[in-house]
């Protein structure tokens with residue numbers, strides 16, 4: 001045990017983690033309350049290293065928002081618009097397919113697609129979109145829709161959640177996204193996202209998808225009006241569902257963005273809070289393989305540091321992120337593969353390009369000393385990537 005952990009107030013939690021014991025909710029709260037960020041980070045780094053070794057991953061993907069029209073008005077949301085708003089938008093299936101075609105040249109292996117709860121698009125629009133995208137390239141992995149979109153589509157189609165998911169899967173859906181979890185405690189939920197699905201509904205959509213053989217990610221929006229105990233409660237419910245289904249491929253903590261919304265919290269979480277939340281997530285979620293540092297919310301610099309605080313993944317190139325940026329995120333709208341590889345290497349990890357399910361596609365070898373990074377042949381990368389995806 002390192003000298004500073006031996007003297008740390010968190011020594012007993014570190015010993016549990018080393019012994020492979022699960023930490024309790026009270027332990028997680030102590031970790032959140034500790035001011036000894038380095039000790040919390042060191043415990044998380046130990047847990048990460050044991051699970052993921054020296055690799056850190058990223059994905060080459062493109063985000064597409066098919067529409068920002070939404071029948072809800074979640075208080076924290078800066079993305080949604082009503083039909084009367086001048087800056088509302090919706091894309092046709094052909095426009096979305098064209099965006100996918102163009103992104104193929106960048107070497108993407110995944111399309112990540114979400115939108116608002118559209119007031120009038122029929123269910124056939126969503127199945128048609130999935131089929132059209134698989135026609136663009138059948139090997140593209142389609143990670144689409146939040147749990148609340150699935151409930152909305154089920155309501156539209158007048159089908160059960162199970163039937164809805166089955167039809168979407170048959171049309172080409174590969175993975176659900178993790179969005180919409182926010183914070184599960186009902187009091188917080190109604191303060192930031194009144195009218196949204198309950199925690200039970202969110203978890204039940206993912207449970208149903210997992211039982212159909214699907215995988216998904218999950219999230220937690222932190223740093224607004226919730227308490228630290230609320231975060232532990234949220235993680236507890238995710239850990240319990242993962243025990244039941246083992247269907248979550250990764251966890252993505254999302255730092256709250258404060259602009260253009262109705263929540264009376266006008267600062268984003270600090271770097272300290274963000275690193276601490278990522279670290280506690282890694283330690284507490286002992287049944288999750290992957291914890292993502294979401295650079296869109298953190299900035300790439302802090303996401304890079306998070307690789308030493310429990311995270312093993314930097315998420316993706318993204319290309320056109322709208323939801324966080326409309327809420328004030330200061331990060332760029334895309335990240336280059338080169339920047340992510342550099343960030344990972346500098347943090348002492350081996351960069352690994354992954355697919356939607358966090359499975360490795362290729363390990364990026366170090367450039368020869370004194371020589372620049374070899375240029376990437378996009379078409380070859382795409383062939384290689386999609387052949388193994």
Ligand code: SF4
Pocket residue numbers: 070071072073074077078079080115116117148193196
């Ligand atoms: S968070 Fe989602 S459901 Fe809520 S208003 Fe925004 S787009 Fe609609």
